[in-house]
Amino acid sequence: MPRKLIKVTPSRVATWLDCPRRYRMAYVDRPTPPRGGAFAHSTLGAVVHNALRAFFDLPVRRRTPEAAHALVGQHWKDDGFAGPGQAATYRELAAGWVADYVGEIDVTDDPIGLERWVSAPIGSIVAEGRVDRIDERDGELVIVDYKTGRSALTTDDARASQALALYVLAARRTLRRPCTRVELHHLPSGTVAAWEHTEESLTRHRTRAEEAAEEFTLATDTLNAGGDQDVLFPPRVGRQCSWCDFRRSCPEGQAAGPAAEPWALLARADEVADEVKG
Structure with missing residues (x-):
């Protein structure tokens, strides 16, 4: 029988390489263990992506920086921010980033x-x-x-x-x-x-993805056959444990360090400006 192809997304491969235990909790365990709350940097990224998608869905004549600025506000959410004040600050920052971005690119061509x-x-x-x-x-x-x-x-x-x-x-x-x-x-x-x-x-990239796919497929099949989940999907601890979605279900991750505040990974405007100047 021909070998069944393994479906691979970048996030699936990245999760396996980042931490096999996190992979098990995200893709194998059913029901899925409870996840942590929202992180502000994830909310910010999602808003920007949604605003830019909506922007390019507009007719060309309406693709202006002002429209892009407004779309950030329309798609905004406060999830993960420290409070309304911080959320409002980043809403304006994000709106400025998106408006500046579309002002620098050719928006007359429709993306494929x-x-x-x-x-x-x-x-x-x-x-x-x-x-x-x-x-x-x-x-x-x-x-x-x-x-x-x-x-x-x-x-x-x-x-x-x-x-x-x-x-x-x-x-x-x-x-x-x-x-x-x-x-x-x-x-x-x-x-x-x-x-x-x-x-x-x-x-080279395809080969690495194939190798990762073979590894997590073998681990999953062995687990389903009665294998030890902690041997097959060991935790890989590090600073990423501070913001892991499954931290509450992982003693090793909790022991690796304190939990990060939901807004800890936000990009700060002054940091970005200093980095670009440097």
Whole structure:
């Protein structure tokens, strides 16, 4: 019998590599253990993504910085922030980032995809996921990923991103067009980190994803056959335990350090400005 292909999303692979126990709780355990509350940086990222999607859904004549600014307010949520005052500060910061961003790019071209789901068999896996934006430039697809984290990003970040590489592989099979370029658009700093993949670099990313898929599939199958969950899905402790969704269900994670405040990972405007100047 032909071997069944394993469905792989970037988040699934990243979770396995980050912490096998967290992978088990997120993807294997049923019912899923209770998750922690919302984090402000996640709320902020979701708002910016939703506002930009809505922006590019507008007719071209209405794609103005003022419209982008207003869309952040329309999509805003206060989840995870310290209070209304902090939430209002970041609402205005985010609105300014988005307005400045659309003011610097060509908004007259309609993207090929917005929050587009792509999926395609690649080797021993089915690579799939939701891409923030897919542009077409000079007959080739470009994968665009929005970022709102604390630090500006580099070419090395774009080159090393397995998520972007998997999106390239899936998008060019799904949409049947050439695709090698990936871009990380960091809105707080207004910078773009880009990389042109080669077939060799894409193969390396695909191979690592295949290896991870084989590992978590074997661990899951062995668990279902009666294996020890703590041996098959050990915790991998570190500073990430401070903001793990499943911290309350993981004694090792709790012992690794204190829980982070829900707003601890927010990008601060002064930090971003200093980093760009440096």
